[in-house]
Amino acid sequence: MSRFRTTRVLTALLSAASLAVALTACGGTTKNDSSDDQGGGSQATGTADPEAELQEGVKMAFLPKQLNNPYSDIEVSGGEEALGELKGEYKLVGPNDASASSQVSYINTLIQQQQDVIGIAANDPNAVCPSLNQARSSGIKVVAFDSDAAKDCRDVFINQATTQGIGEKLVEMASKLAGGSGEIAILSATANATNQNAWIDVMKTELAKPENKDLKLVKIAYGNDEDQKSFQEAQGLLQSYPNLKVIVSPTTVGIAAASRYVSSSNYKGKVAITGLGTPNQMREYIKDGTVKEFALWNPADIGYLAAYAGVALVSGQITGKEGEKFEAGKLGEYEIGADGEIVLGPPTVFDANNIDDFDF
Amino acid sequence: MSTVRTRPAGSAASSSGSSGRNPLAAVLRARELGIVVALAILVAYTTIANPRFLSAQSVRDILLGASILAVLAVGQTIVIVTRNIDLSVGSVLGLTAFAVGTVVQDNPGLPLPFALLLGMAIGGVCGMVNAVLVRYGQVPALVVTLGTLYMFRGVTYLWAGGQQITADELPRSFLSFANETLLGVPWLVLIALLVTVAAGVLLRNYRVGRELYAMGSNPEAAMLAGISVGRNLLGAFTVSGALAGLAGVLFAIRFGTIDAAAGTGDELEVVAAAVVGGVAVFGGSGTVWGAALGALLLTVIGNSLAVLDINQFWQNAIVGALILFAIGVDRLVAARTARALKKRNSHVR
Numbered sequence: 001m002s003r004f005r006t007t008r009v010l011t012a013l014l015s016a017a018s019l020a021v022a023l024t025a026c027g028g029t030t031k032n033d034s035s036d037d038q039g040g041g042s043q044a045t046g047t048a049d050p051e052a053e054l055q056e057g058v059k060m061a062f063l064p065k066q067l068n069n070p071y072s073d074i075e076v077s078g079g080e081e082a083l084g085e086l087k088g089e090y091k092l093v094g095p096n097d098a099s100a101s102s103q104v105s106y107i108n109t110l111i112q113q114q115q116d117v118i119g120i121a122a123n124d125p126n127a128v129c130p131s132l133n134q135a136r137s138s139g140i141k142v143v144a145f146d147s148d149a150a151k152d153c154r155d156v157f158i159n160q161a162t163t164q165g166i167g168e169k170l171v172e173m174a175s176k177l178a179g180g181s182g183e184i185a186i187l188s189a190t191a192n193a194t195n196q197n198a199w200i201d202v203m204k205t206e207l208a209k210p211e212n213k214d215l216k217l218v219k220i221a222y223g224n225d226e227d228q229k230s231f232q233e234a235q236g237l238l239q240s241y242p243n244l245k246v247i248v249s250p251t252t253v254g255i256a257a258a259s260r261y262v263s264s265s266n267y268k269g270k271v272a273i274t275g276l277g278t279p280n281q282m283r284e285y286i287k288d289g290t291v292k293e294f295a296l297w298n299p300a301d302i303g304y305l306a307a308y309a310g311v312a313l314v315s316g317q318i319t320g321k322e323g324e325k326f327e328a329g330k331l332g333e334y335e336i337g338a339d340g341e342i343v344l345g346p347p348t349v350f351d352a353n354n355i356d357d358f359d360f
Numbered sequence: 361m362s363t364v365r366t367r368p369a370g371s372a373a374s375s376s377g378s379s380g381r382n383p384l385a386a387v388l389r390a391r392e393l394g395i396v397v398a399l400a401i402l403v404a405y406t407t408i409a410n411p412r413f414l415s416a417q418s419v420r421d422i423l424l425g426a427s428i429l430a431v432l433a434v435g436q437t438i439v440i441v442t443r444n445i446d447l448s449v450g451s452v453l454g455l456t457a458f459a460v461g462t463v464v465q466d467n468p469g470l471p472l473p474f475a476l477l478l479g480m481a482i483g484g485v486c487g488m489v490n491a492v493l494v495r496y497g498q499v500p501a502l503v504v505t506l507g508t509l510y511m512f513r514g515v516t517y518l519w520a521g522g523q524q525i526t527a528d529e530l531p532r533s534f535l536s537f538a539n540e541t542l543l544g545v546p547w548l549v550l551i552a553l554l555v556t557v558a559a560g561v562l563l564r565n566y567r568v569g570r571e572l573y574a575m576g577s578n579p580e581a582a583m584l585a586g587i588s589v590g591r592n593l594l595g596a597f598t599v600s601g602a603l604a605g606l607a608g609v610l611f612a613i614r615f616g617t618i619d620a621a622a623g624t625g626d627e628l629e630v631v632a633a634a635v636v637g638g639v640a641v642f643g644g645s646g647t648v649w650g651a652a653l654g655a656l657l658l659t660v661i662g663n664s665l666a667v668l669d670i671n672q673f674w675q676n677a678i679v680g681a682l683i684l685f686a687i688g689v690d691r692l693v694a695a696r697t698a699r700a701l702k703k704r705n706s707h708v709r
Contacts, residue, residue: 070619073522096517221666227615227622228425229662235421236666239412256617260527264539266417281617284527284535 048324052316058088060117060310061110062303063103065147067094071252071278071299072121074360075146078303079119085329086311091115100124107131111138117310119303120154121146129153141313145306155313155320156340158306160297163195165346166250167202169295170275171212173349174246177272177292181214182245185237187258187275189225189251199250218244223254230257238267249275255294259285279350279358286355293351297344300360305331305344394689395637395653398682399660406664413667420546424538426659427552428610432626433633433651434559435603438596440634441563443576443643444494444501446597449604450626451512452486456608458516461525461618468531475534476551476609483605484598486512491597495590509627513620520620527616538614548610555603556652563648572596576643632683633658 062079064072076092083090093110095102100123108131110118118140122128125148132142132153142149145158174184186203188196200220207217218241223230230253237244247262249255255277262268263285273285277294285291308328309318318324320340328334334342350358406413432449439446456479464475486508493504527535540547563569571592575582583589612618631641637654639646661679670678 068517068521068620070522070524219669227611227617228428231421231615232425232659232662233666235418235663236669239410239415239418239667240669242412256527257615260616261421265421280528281524281526284616287528 048319048321049316050318050325054086054311054317055315056087058083058086058116058311058314059091059114060088060119060307061091061093061113061115062306063106063110063118063120064092064094065121065123066098066102067092067096069098072146074278074299075121075303076119078298078300078305079307080303081300082304082307082329083311086307088307088311090307095123098123100127103128104131107135111135111140114138115140116314117141117143119143119145119306119310120149122149123147125150141310143306143310143313145302151339154340156309156318156336156342158302158309159341159343160299160302161345161347162343163198164202165343166276166295167199168206169347169349170199170248170250171203171206171215173274173293173295174248175212175215177274178215178245183216183218183241183243184246184248185218185241185244186220187230187233187237187247187249187251187254188220188222189254191222193225193251196250203248223249223251223257225251225253227253227257230254231261234258234261238262238265238271244271246272246274249273249277251275252277252281252296255291256281256285259290263288263290276347277350278360279355280360282350283355286350286352293349295347295349297347298358298360301331301344304329305334305342309334309342392638392647392650392653394693395650395657399653399657402657402660402664406667410667413664418663422656422659422663423549424546424614425663426656427546427548428607428614429626429629429633429655429659430552430652431555431603431607431610432630433637433655434556434648435600435607436630436634437637437639437646437648437651438559438563438572439501439600440631440639440641441576441643441646442572442593442596443579444593444596445505445631445641446487446490446600446604447502447505447627447631448486448490448508448512449600449607449630450623451509451516452483452601452604453608453611453623453626454620455486455512455516456482456605457612457618457622458520458525458620460609461530461612464531464534464612465525465529468534470531472534472537476606479605479609480602481605483608484602486605487598487601488594490601491594494597495593513624516620522619524617524619525612530612530616534613535616538616548614551606551610552652555606556648559599559648568592568595573644576645578644629658630655632679635687636683 060079060083062076064076066072080090093106095106103120103123104127107118107128111134118135120128120142122144129150132149136142136153142154143156143158144154146160148157178184186200188200204217206212207215219237221233221237223233234247234257237247247258249258255273255275258273259282262271262273268290273291274294276296278296282291282294305328308326312318312326313320317326318336320336322336322338324336325333336342403414412418432453436446436449459482460475460479463478464470490505490508493499494501497504537547542550563572571582571587574585574587575589575592579589608623611622633654634646634651635641636657637646637650637652639651658679661682665678
C-alpha cells in the first residue's frame with residue numbers, strides 16, 4: 001500500500017513539475033479535486049485544502065546548519081520522532097562546517113533523490129536560494145527551520161520563538177532575579193551575532209518601559225561563544241560593576257561559562273545568572289544554587305513542528321499562506337503568520353523544580 | 361634576549377652548562393624582561409582604573425586562565441626551537457579533553473592523577489604521529505601539523521558527534537580540583553609552574569635541551585655534529601603532544617563543559633604566546649620562561665581589556681598590535697645585539 005502511494009506521489013510530483021512550468025501564467029486557478037490528486041504538485045499553484053488527509057510515506061530530508069552540532073542534533077531528533085508518528089521517511093544529511101555555500105551540494109543531491117520535503121536551517125539566507133528554488137520547481141516542499149532562508153525560496157519557516165517573545169522573557173527573568181531594581185549586564189555571543197543583537201534590542205526597549213525603570217543595563221559584554229573569553233568577560237563585569245545583580249546571557253556557551261565561573265568564585269550567591277541555556281549543561285549550576293532559572297525553547301520541538309509542517313504541505317493541508325492552520329501532533333494547532341512564518345511558542349523556563357524533566 | 365638567543369646557536373652542541381655564567385646580568389638583559397615590564401605597566405594601568413583588578417579573586421582568575429595557555433606554550437616552544445611548529449595542539453587538546461571527560465564520566469572513582477596521565481598519554485601518541493610524519497615523510501611540520509589539526513579534530517567529531525559532556529555528568533571531585541589550592545596557590549597554576557620549570561631546566565641545562573636548540577639553529581650542522589636529530593624530533597613532538605593532552609584535562613577541569621569543538625583555534629593563540637615571549641619561529645632561540653610569560657601577558661591583556669571596558673571591536677586589533685609590537689621590539693634588540701656580538705667576537709675569531 002505505502003509503496004503504491006509513494007509511486008503515485010512521485011508520478012504526481014513529476015507531472016506537477018512539468019505542469020508548473022506550463023502553468024506559470026495561470027496562478028491559482030487550477031485546483032484539481034484534491035481527493036483525486038493528493039500529490040504536492042497541484043497545491044503548488046496556491047490553494048490549501050484544510051480537510052486533506054495527511055499522507056503517509058512522505059520522504060523528508062533534514063539539512064541542519066552542520067552535523068555534529070549538539071543543538072542541531074536535538075532539533076532533527078524531533079523531526080525524526082514526528083516522521084515516525086506520521087509514518088514518513090526520515091533522512092539526515094549535512095555539511096561538517098557551517099559556511100555559507102556548504103549546503104548547496106546537499107540540496108542538489110536531495111533533488112536527485114526525489115525527496116518530498118527538505119527541512120533546512122539555512123547557513124546563509126541567499127546562498128541556498130537558487131538550489132532551493134530548483135527543488136521547489138521540481139515539486140519538493142521546502143521548510144526552513146531555526147535559521148530562515150530568503151522568503152521567496154521556501155514555503156514556510158519554523159521560527160523557534162519571536163524575537164519579541166525572547167527579549168521580553170529575558171527582561172522578565174532579570175527583573176525577577178534582581179528584585180525589580182539594580183544593575184544588570186548582558187554577556188552575549190559575538191558583537192555581530194544577528195540573533196543575539198535582535199534580542200538585545202528588544203531587551204533595551206523593554207528596559208526603557210516605566211515598569212523597568214529601576215533596572216539599569218550597565219554593560220553588554222561579548223564572550224564570542226568561547227569558554228575562555230566568556231570567563232574573562234564575566235570576570236571583567238564582576239570587577240567593573242561590584243553592585244551587579246544579574247548577568248543575562250542569551251547564548252548557551254556564555255551562560256554555561258558564566259555559571260561555571262561564578263560557581264567557582266567568591267561571587268557565588270552575590271550575583272544571579274540567567275539567559276538562554278540547555279537543561280543538561282545548566283543542571284549542575286541549578287543544583288548548586290548558582291542559577292535559579294533560565295529559559296530556552298525546546299529544540300526538539302522545532303524539528304517536530306518542521307516535520308508536521310512539511311507533511312501538511314505535501315498533503316495539501318497548507319500552502320504557506322498567512323492564516324492557514326494545521327495540527328502538529330502533541331504540540332497542538334498552529335497558524336501560519338505573515339511571510340509563511342510559524343512561531344513555535346514562548347520559551348520554556350527551567351528551574352530546580354522542572355529541570356529533571358528535560359534531557360537535551 | 362640575544363645572548364640567550366645567539367649563544368645556543370653557536371655553542372649549544374659543545375657546551376651545555378655555559379649559559380649560567382653571570383645570572384644577574386643574564387636576568388637583566390633577558391628578553392623576558394621586556395615582557396615583565398609590559399606586564400607591570402599593563403597591570404599598573406588597569407589597577408589604577410579599577411583597583412579590584414588586583415584583588416585576590418582577580419589574580420587567581422588570571423593565573424588560572426594563563427595556566428592552560430602556558431602549558432600549551434611550553435610544549436610549543438620545545439617544538440619551535442627545533443625549527444618546527446605544532447599547529448595540532450588545539451585539536452589534541454579537544455581530543456584529550458573529550459576522551460578524558462568520557463572516561464571520567466564513566467568511572468567517577470578514577471583518581472585524578474590517573475586522568476592527568478591518561479590525557480598526557482593520548483596527547484603523546486598524537487605528538488608521535490606528528491613526529492613520524494615530519495621525520496619519515498620528510499614533510500615540513502607546518503604542513504603535517506596542519507593536516508593533523510584537521511585529522512585529530514575529525515576524529516573527535518566522529519567520536520563525539522553532537523554529544524556534549526556537561527558539568528553535571530562529571531564527578532564533583534574532578535571539577536572541584538579547579539578550586540583546590542596548595543598553600544593558597546591553585547593546583548592548576550602549580551601544575552603549569554611545574555611544567556615550565558621542568559622544561560626550562562631541561563632545555564637550559566641538559567644535553568638534549570641544547571641539542572634541540574642546535575637543531576633549530578642549523579639542522580645540517582646539527583646532523584653532522586652527530587646529534588640524533590630523528591630521536592630528538594620525536595621527543596620534542598611527543599612532549600608537545602603530551603603537554604597539549606595535559607592542557608586538555610585541565611580544560612575539562614576548569615570549564616566543565618566539553619564538546620567536540622573544545623580548543624578550536626587555540627593553536628594560534630599558543631603560537632602567539634610563544635612569539636610574544638621571544639621564541640623565534642625560525643628556531644634556535646627562545647625560552648620556555650618567555651613563552652610562559654607570553655601566555656600570562658596575553659591572558660592579562662584579555663582580562664584587562666574586559667575590565668577597562670574597551671569596545672569589543674577593538675580588542676582583537678589591540679591584541680594583534682601588541683603582538684606586532686612585541687615582535688618589532690624583539691627584532692630591534694636582536695639586530696642590535698647581533699651587531700654588538702659581531703664587533704665583540706671579531707677579534708676572538
